């Protein structure tokens with residue numbers, strides 16, 4: 001799991017919120033399979049909403065310029081971001097995201113390797129609404145400032161706690177990674193981050209060239225595009 005701060009600026013968030021506050025939400029069960037539908041109680045923008053598609057494009061552009069998202073997700077394809085809203089006790093019970101999704105406009109398949117939630121509300125605007133992600137080490141509770149993103153492996157079971165005050169508005173989406181395996185992807189991120197911080201301290205000595213080569217040779221071995 002990785003917290004990526006400041007994916008959107010405060011101005012971008014404020015602009016999105018203004019436009020989302022005037023939009024028409026529909027039952028969130030529209031985009032989920034039968035198992036998820038039983039535990040999902042929230043609202044979303046329709047997948048074909050022109051507003052959603054426009055705001056989603058702003059998010060994809062921001063992600064394309066975010067080195068940490070690139071390094072962590074090693075993205076091949078991301079579905080057009082969706083938008084959800086929880087209020088008045090709405091929640092999403094424990095579930096696993098479907099493994100394959102289609103991009104509506106093109107019909108292209110995307111394997112969901114990495115899930116993202118991009119917060120468009122600040123934590124003090126609502127009570128509850130924590131995203132709880134379970135992994136082998138236990139449960140992780142996530143509630144981030146507006147503009148920040150949490151990235152987590154789509155292989156994990158997760159839920160959103162009931163929102164008991166105010167409204168929680170987020171964007172959420174899935175990415176197919178060039179590296180399918182969660183463990184390999186997190187090893188590459190760790191290696192990349194260590195190389196970057198060593199390079200900042202020591203510059204490009206021969207060992208740094210060797211380590212960078214090693215990173216790229218591993219990525220070459222493990223990636224599928």
Ligand SMILES: O=C(O)CCC(=O)C(=O)O
Pocket residue numbers: 084092097117131158160170172
């Ligand atoms: O709202 C969230 O943070 C996550 C939503 C979710 O898990 C889903 O739509 O599959």
Ligand SMILES: [Fe+2]
Pocket residue numbers: 095096097158
């Ligand atoms: Fe989910």
